Amino acid sequence: MGKIKDIKFIMKEYQYEKPFHIANSISAGSKNLEVQVFLENGVVGYGEAAPSYRVNGERVETFLSLQPFVKEQLVGIDIRNYRRIFDIMDKLRCASSVKAAVQFAALDAFSEEIGAQVYQLLGGAKDEIETDKTIGIDSVENMAKEAELLFKSGFKSIKIKVGEELKKDIRVMEAIHEVSKGAKYIVDANTGYTPKEAITFAREIYARGIDINVYEQPVQAQNIEGLKLVRYNSPFPVAADESARTRYDVLRLIKEDAVDFVNIKLMKSGISDALAIVEMANTAKIQLMIGCMSESSVGINQSVQFALGTGAFAFHDLDSHLMLLEDKFRGKFLQDGPKIKAK
Numbered sequence: 001m002g003k004i005k006d007i008k009f010i011m012k013e014y015q016y017e018k019p020f021h022i023a024n025s026i027s028a029g030s031k032n033l034e035v036q037v038f039l040e041n042g043v044v045g046y047g048e049a050a051p052s053y054r055v056n057g058e059r060v061e062t063f064l065s066l067q068p069f070v071k072e073q074l075v076g077i078d079i080r081n082y083r084r085i086f087d088i089m090d091k092l093r094c095a096s097s098v099k100a101a102v103q104f105a106a107l108d109a110f111s112e113e114i115g116a117q118v119y120q121l122l123g124g125a126k127d128e129i130e131t132d133k134t135i136g137i138d139s140v141e142n143m144a145k146e147a148e149l150l151f152k153s154g155f156k157s158i159k160i161k162v163g164e165e166l167k168k169d170i171r172v173m174e175a176i177h178e179v180s181k182g183a184k185y186i187v188d189a190n191t192g193y194t195p196k197e198a199i200t201f202a203r204e205i206y207a208r209g210i211d212i213n214v215y216e217q218p219v220q221a222q223n224i225e226g227l228k229l230v231r232y233n234s235p236f237p238v239a240a241d242e243s244a245r246t247r248y249d250v251l252r253l254i255k256e257d258a259v260d261f262v263n264i265k266l267m268k269s270g271i272s273d274a275l276a277i278v279e280m281a282n283t284a285k286i287q288l289m290i291g292c293m294s295e296s297s298v299g300i301n302q303s304v305q306f307a308l309g310t311g312a313f314a315f316h317d318l319d320s321h322l323m324l325l326e327d328k329f330r331g332k333f334l335q336d337g338p339k340i341k342a343k
C-alpha cells in the first residue's frame, strides 16, 4: 500500500562556482532543505526547498521546526490521493519553498509507485526543453566574455542580470550583443530600476537595434502600476517575477493588464499554485517562463518535470544546478549543454 509512513527534512549546503551577483544581492552559496517522503511499501519520493529571504521572506533555519507538523498532517494519507497533500501544504503560507518540496516529493513517490515519471503525471506535453544560462552582474568585459563563451557552447538564450547602474547596463548590453548576435536575451533587473530608469533602459537598447525577448521585473515587487507603466512604454515584453509569487498575485497582474509574461518558480508557488497560474495565463493569453532560485539538481528536477509535463513555457531558466558545486548529479533527466531531455 502506498500510504505515507514518514517524512524527513534534511539540511544541505551548496556553494556557487563563483559568487552570484544580482541587483543589490550577492550569494556565495545556498542552504537548502531536502524532503524525503517514505511510503509503507518502501518507495521514497524526493523534493527540495531552496529558500529565498529576498523574494519569499523565508529563513532556512525555521524549516526544521516545521517537520513534526508536516509529518503529523501527512502520515497515513494514500499517495494516490495527492491532492489532499497539496491542499494541506497550500495552507503553509510561511514557507512556500517547503510547500513546493513536499508537494513534489509526494508526486515523485506516486510516480515511482506506478512506474511513470512525474512529467507524465503532469501531462507529458514535451520530451525536451532548452534552458538559458545566466550571467550575473560583473564588469562589462567579464559579462561580454561569458556571453561569448555561452553562445559558442550552444546556449541560444542568455539571461543577463542588470538593475544596479543604468548607464553601465546599457554598455553591458551593447558588448554582449556584439559577441552573441542571434542569441535571445532575457534581461532581469530584479526590481532594481525605478519605472523611469526601466523605460529609459528599454528605449536606449531598442535604439541600438538590440532585441530583448523578456524584460524581467524591472521595478519593485509591489509596484504593479510601475510594471504596467513600463509595459506600455517599452518595446519589449515585460515579465513579473518578484511580483508574481502566488496564484492571487497573478490574478491581480492579469486583471490590471500589467504584464506580458509571468516567471513561474516552484519555490514561490509550489506545484499547486504553479498549476493554477499555468491555466490562468493560458486563459488570459499571458506568456510564461519558468525560473529557479538556488536549487541543486534535486530541486531543478522538480521544475524540469513540471515544464516537460505542462509544456507551458516559452523560456526555461533552469540553470542553478549548473552554477552550484554538487558531488553528484541527481536529476531524473538528461542534460546536454542547454538541452534537457526526459529520461
Ligand SMILES: [Mg+2]
Pocket: 188, 190, 216, 217, 241, 242, 263, 291
Ligand atoms: Mg528574476
